[in-house]
Amino acid sequence: MGHDHHGGHSAHRTADLEVALVGSPNAGKTTLFNALTGLRAKTANYPGVTVSRGEGTVTVGSRDVLLIDLPGTYGLSAVSPDEQVVVDALTGHGTRRPDGVVVVVDATALARSLLFVGELLQLGLPTAVALTMVDEVSARGGTVDADRLAAALGVPVVAVVGHRGIGVDEVRDLLADPAVWPTPVLAPPTDAAERAAWVDSVVRSATSAPGPDRRTRHIDAVLLHPVAGVAVFAVVMLAFFQAIFTLAAPLIDRVDQLFAWLGDQVQSVFPGTFGEFLAEGVVGGVGGVLVFLPQIVLLFVILALLEKVGYLARAAFLADRLLGRFGLEGRSVVAMLSSFACAIPGILATRTIPSERRRLATMMAAPLMTCSARLPVYVLLVSAFVSDESVAGPLTWQGLTMAGLYALGAVSGLVYASLLSHTVLSGPTAPFAMELPPYRRPTLRSVLLAAWDGGWSFVKRAGTVILVTSMALWVLLNVPSVSAPDGMTEAQAASYEMEHSLAGQAGTAMEPLFAPLGFQWQTNVALIGSLAAREVFVSTLAITTAAESEDALPERLQEMRDDDGDLVYDSATVAAILVFFVYALQCLSTVAVLRRETNSWRWPAFAFASMFALAYAAALVARTVVLAAS
């Protein structure tokens, strides 16, 4: 193959050679991939599935080798989309067949991992083994002889410690020419029992078994204990939730302030409507993307820590039964919890769920968890309309209402996931199988890489949609620009201008649809505004109701009357708004991320429509009940 040969079917592939990297989850595949490719890796989705693929170029001498990081799998049985992707890639189905395959094998799990190697060898591709965790085997008093293993398997074997760079150069040298790799004289047996015996004989010839991992056993005796384990689980999850919620808050404020300042600067340079558009639509939109970053980076740091230490698998083990009842699984617990801060990191956290159906069910339930952007809406309405008298002890009606709203969201999310998994997401799914890896000390580098990956992929993949949405909403809320008649106060003028904007006209046109819920145009326009982010509801409502300021808004809402002299916000309407916010997917950023993560418009469209219907129906019920009771 010539040096200038442009291999592959797509334009960006100019490498001479393609080598696939495979291995079971937790075998250290990603660490090796990063060590080989540095930060030159790209991730993208496979067409039609949520599985992401990583590619990176490795330069060996004068050759460029395209290394393809395939999803972690235990075998080639193609039960899940991940495995289908691996099988398709290795057999060259719909893509170029790789010139070689490097399989990452965890030395501590040799007797299991070699089953996969046996399956791979039957494909007839040049194959090499990268043996990881050899240091861990030695620490436990065992030995693994890479040379003997190579002799027994008939393929090259390199012992690697990815994060210390040991063996990485050897693997890189191998990549230069897969065609010259030794191949086994005899393919391993295809029959299951014979394959097991073959693996056992290979293992016996090349290793002495390590002693049991006592440290891991001792830790698990506590962390998986029915009482102590559950208590630790509760503490870890609470701390995690609290960190996502509060540690990120000051940073989020900083980002907000920074972009507000930037917006002011822009407006001082470009006065007039265009300047306002640049400041609020464009700069505000970029800020609207970056404002998520503190939470997302924090989420990925904590997730990487929990995963690399080994606790994530334990947490999932403890939670699986409970979440399994709703069509989810143990690993969904992190996504659900993150969603109480924000559905976007929650949806991104579902990447750790191998089953496509359970991952989708988790993603779809995530927006129903009460995110922090709903909080300002709830606080405004609950503090203005619910009594702060005590129900019992320190618990007030306001507190009870807030708790009720959170509980309503959580329970509804679980029921929603359960309904989906019994209808559109029903069918065979991969078994819930999860390795409990030995407890390990994570490396700083791997944690930082995970945070970088998560943050950057969010900005790149969801940023554009969020930015465009923000600009479009600005136009809707500010165009056409009409001047209010003389004699109005500033607040009345602002309200008048917004009433005559495109969004104002839409809000008025929506009145018949929302009349059964008691929403008038002021509320409808604020609902349109809240599509940018739910908390925008409050600031938009302050304008449409002509409140003197946001601080004056609660009082304004309590006393505001329409042309007939009726209260615009009676308790029935307020109940309807609150319940509407529990259910409605009133957040286009979430829609954008769902689109990116599922690689189609189908799921976000379904989520938006079904949650709108739910919101409408539930708000109608709430209003009817309150009307009947009062």
Added chain:
Amino acid sequence: MRLSEVGVGATVVVQSVAPGQGGLGRRLEDLGFLAGTVVRVERRAPLGDPMVYELRGVRLAVRRADVALVEVTEVPDGS
């Protein structure tokens, strides 16, 4: 006897794996549940499921319903 019926602490040997629905049996084989493999039932989750099985040097959390396809015989003294 099915692996799903075996209690915590027991050690068993896999006899066979039924094919199951949607390639489930194949998947269990990929995970190491192959005829002749020794499996130790290590732990049950506090809520009763999933279980932790130790086999082929790996500790694996699997739901009991999923391992009902695995036919095993008990090793008397748990060696």
